[in-house]
Amino acid sequence: MSNSLDQLSVTSPSNSAEFIQGAKATIPMIVGAIPFGIIFGTLAESSGLSIWGAMAMSLFVYAGSSQFIALGLLATGVGPVIIIATTFVVNLRHLLYATALVDKVSHLSHGWRALLAFGLTDESFAVVNGRYLGRTDTNRAHWFFLGSIVAMYSNWQLCTWLGIGLGELFPDMTNWGLDFAMSVTFLGIVIPYLRNQPMWLAVISAATFAIILRDLPHQLGLVVAALSGICIGYASQQVQLRMQLAKAANPATKSTGVKTTNTKARSTKP
Amino acid sequence: MNETMMIAGMALVTFSLRYVMFAMAGRIRFPLWFKQALGYVPPVVLSAIIAPLILMPEGDLDLSLANPYFWAALVAAGVGFWRQHLLTTIVVGLVSFILIKWMVS
Numbered sequence: 001m002s003n004s005l006d007q008l009s010v011t012s013p014s015n016s017a018e019f020i021q022g023a024k025a026t027i028p029m030i031v032g033a034i035p036f037g038i039i040f041g042t043l044a045e046s047s048g049l050s051i052w053g054a055m056a057m058s059l060f061v062y063a064g065s066s067q068f069i070a071l072g073l074l075a076t077g078v079g080p081v082i083i084i085a086t087t088f089v090v091n092l093r094h095l096l097y098a099t100a101l102v103d104k105v106s107h108l109s110h111g112w113r114a115l116l117a118f119g120l121t122d123e124s125f126a127v128v129n130g131r132y133l134g135r136t137d138t139n140r141a142h143w144f145f146l147g148s149i150v151a152m153y154s155n156w157q158l159c160t161w162l163g164i165g166l167g168e169l170f171p172d173m174t175n176w177g178l179d180f181a182m183s184v185t186f187l188g189i190v191i192p193y194l195r196n197q198p199m200w201l202a203v204i205s206a207a208t209f210a211i212i213l214r215d216l217p218h219q220l221g222l223v224v225a226a227l228s229g230i231c232i233g234y235a236s237q238q239v240q241l242r243m244q245l246a247k248a249a250n251p252a253t254k255s256t257g258v259k260t261t262n263t264k265a266r267s268t269k270p
Numbered sequence: 271m272n273e274t275m276m277i278a279g280m281a282l283v284t285f286s287l288r289y290v291m292f293a294m295a296g297r298i299r300f301p302l303w304f305k306q307a308l309g310y311v312p313p314v315v316l317s318a319i320i321a322p323l324i325l326m327p328e329g330d331l332d333l334s335l336a337n338p339y340f341w342a343a344l345v346a347a348g349v350g351f352w353r354q355h356l357l358t359t360i361v362v363g364l365v366s367f368i369l370i371k372w373m374v375s
Contacts, residue, residue, distance in 0.1 A: 028356040028360055029356075031357060031361060031364075032364075049273065050273060053273045053277060056274075056277050057277050057280065060277060060278075061280045061281045062284070063284045065319055066280070066284065067280075070280065079272075080272055080273075080275050080279060083276055083280065084276065084283055087279075087280045087283050087284060088283045091283065091284050091287050091288075092287060094287045094288045095288070095290065096308060096311040096312075096315075097288075097312065098289070098290070098291035099291050099300070099308060100308050100309075100311070100312075101292075102291045102294075102295050105292055106296040108295075113289070113292040114289055114292070114293075117285065117289035117292045117293075118285055118289070120288040126312065129312075176371075177338065177367065177371055179323070180338075180342060180364070180367045181364060182320075183320040183323050183339065183343060184342070184343065184346050184360050184363035184364060186317070186320045187320060187324075187343060187346055187347060187359070188346070188350055188359040189312070189316055189356070190312075190313045190317050191347065191350040191354075191359065192354065193312070193313040194351075198310075202310045202313070202314050203313050203314060203317045206314040206317050206321075207317045207318060207320075207321035208321075209318070210317075210318035210319070210321045210322055214322045214326065222315075225314075225318040226314050226315045229318065230307055230310045230314055231307075233307075233314065234303070234307040237306065
């Protein structure tokens with residue numbers, strides 16, 4: 001970590017410009033995180049978590065949806081081992097976020113990488129991934145990444161703290177439905193992805209499986225739903241691709257049925 | 271004590287998941303199919319998280335007028351596709367949630 005802090009102090013204008021851009025690009029996510037952070041703080045006490053526990057969770061775990069799920073489990077009297085295991089399952093997606101970004105950070109020091117990894121939330125991933133996909137000048141983009149993390153992280157701490165205080169003032173706040181803020185933020189992140197048929201198929205099937213399998217223990221339904229969605233999306237992308245290739249190679253043939261079964265057999269190979 | 275252990279465990283698990291790939295950066299190569307499949311991860315996981323929250327807030331599938339989560343999400347999705355602007359989507363979603371909840375109760 002000392003390594004990353006050394007680099008933090010040498011800020012050239014262009015680094016700070018990236019940092020500020022990253023923070024600014026995160027503003028929409030912050031708007032959604034404010035009510036969500038507040039409701040987390042509010043719910044903590046009634047779920048059986050101490051004030052310091054709630055604050056520590058936001059400071060060190062820093063993963064909104066799993067903090068929220070942990071509260072739900074705590075309230076029903078589930079022990080720490082199950083809660084930690086559930087956190088693992090729910091946050092598995094962060095491993096995949098990191099996999100998607102790993103090529104962009106491989107030139108950085110270990111301190112930098114650890115710092116960026118710590119702040120790799122859904123929100124910062126969406127913002128930072130957009131930055132890497134949108135522009136090619138990425139050698140200073142880690143400052144953009146850091147700007148997004150610092151903005152998101154400080155807001156999350158502030159809102160948790162605020163929520164703890166407000167929860168004592170207005171005990172019925174837990175029924176206001178502020179948890180909708182997370183749902184609408186995630187919805188907003190998903191919409192730009194929906195640009196082609198395979199993506200639609202993937203998202204609709206994941207949502208359907210998540211609803212059908214909701215009552216499976218330890219959030220297993222979420223994992224199964226996500227994996228099914230990914231497989232269905234990828235498979236239909238392959239089918240679509242091969243159909244286009246077949247069409248281009250031989251415009252006269254119309255027997256797409258044969259081609260599809262063919263591609264299915266082949267696409268299972270890798 | 272139990273609480274400290276739980277939070278330490280959650281923090282360790284979360285950080286490890288976020289860090290393990292970055293730690294091994296440059297030493298792993300992924301096949302093309304894996305990278306393509308990876309592109310589906312964020313939208314798929316996020317929609318799997320929110321679908322039950324929006325469509326079954328009380329535990330059962332509820333598409334009635336009395337479910338503000340569903341209707342506010344519908345409004346937010348409409349605005350999202352129309353304007354393609356994240357902040358607008360979130361603000362409109364939150365405001366319509368409050369309005370619908372207030373009208374229903």
